[in-house]
Amino acid sequence: MMKDMRQSMLxxxxxxxxxxxxxGVGLMKIINEAEGTKGSFYHYFKSKxxxxxxxLSDYFEEHLATLESFLNDEAMTRSERVKTYFEYWATSKLTEDFHIKCLVVKLAGEISGASGKMQMVMAEGAEKVIQRMAQFFEQGNAENDFTIQNPEDTSRMMYSLWLGSTLLAAMQKRREILENAMQETLAILER
Structure with a gap:
C-alpha cells in the first residue's frame, strides 16, 4: 500500500x-489529489x-524507455523510426486543446537557470535523450542510413526544435507549428 501511495502522489x-x-501547485493540493496525508508525503519525499x-527523474526514465522502443523497432527504416517517435511526441505532449503534457516543456522556463537539484535533474535527463538520439544518428551514419555531419549537434538542435515548437504551438494554439517541426526534422534526415 505504501508504494501505491508514493506512485499516487507522483x-x-x-x-x-x-x-x-x-x-502553482501547493503540497496539500498534491496530497489531497492523491488522497494521502502529510505524513505519507514526507515518508517518501524530503521536500517539495x-x-x-x-x-522529473521518473519522467525522463519513462521518456527514454519510450524513445528506445521507437529507435529499436527494426520493422521500420531509421528515418521512419525518428518520424514515428516525433509523431508520438506531437500527439502525446500537446493535447488537441493545446494543453502541454510534457513536464520538460512545462517546467523548463520555470526552473531553468536556477541552481537547484530539479534544474540539474532536468539538464541531465535532457542530455540523456540528446545523447541517445546522437548515438542513433552515429549508428545510422555507420550503416549508410544517414549522412548527418555532426550527430550530437543535430540531436541537440532537433530536441530544442521540438521543445520550442511544442511551447510555441501551445502559446499560439497552432498545430501547424508542430507540423513544421516535422518537416524540418524530415529534411534533416534526408540530407
Missing part, C-alpha cells in the same frame, strides 16, 4: 503540475523540491 503531481506549473526531482 501521478497527482504530474497531472497538477502539467496544469498549473510547479510553483525533492518530490520535483523524483518526478
Amino acid at each position: 501521478d497527482a503531481g504530474v497531472t497538477l503540475i502539467n496544469e498549473h506549473g510547479f510553483a 523540491e525533492h518530490f520535483g526531482e523524483i518526478l
Whole structure:
C-alpha cells in the first residue's frame, strides 16, 4: 500500500503540475489529489523540491524507455523510426486543446537557470535523450542510413526544435507549428 501511495502522489503531481506549473501547485493540493496525508508525503519525499526531482527523474526514465522502443523497432527504416517517435511526441505532449503534457516543456522556463537539484535533474535527463538520439544518428551514419555531419549537434538542435515548437504551438494554439517541426526534422534526415 505504501508504494501505491508514493506512485499516487507522483501521478497527482504530474497531472497538477502539467496544469498549473510547479510553483502553482501547493503540497496539500498534491496530497489531497492523491488522497494521502502529510505524513505519507514526507515518508517518501524530503521536500517539495525533492518530490520535483523524483518526478522529473521518473519522467525522463519513462521518456527514454519510450524513445528506445521507437529507435529499436527494426520493422521500420531509421528515418521512419525518428518520424514515428516525433509523431508520438506531437500527439502525446500537446493535447488537441493545446494543453502541454510534457513536464520538460512545462517546467523548463520555470526552473531553468536556477541552481537547484530539479534544474540539474532536468539538464541531465535532457542530455540523456540528446545523447541517445546522437548515438542513433552515429549508428545510422555507420550503416549508410544517414549522412548527418555532426550527430550530437543535430540531436541537440532537433530536441530544442521540438521543445520550442511544442511551447510555441501551445502559446499560439497552432498545430501547424508542430507540423513544421516535422518537416524540418524530415529534411534533416534526408540530407
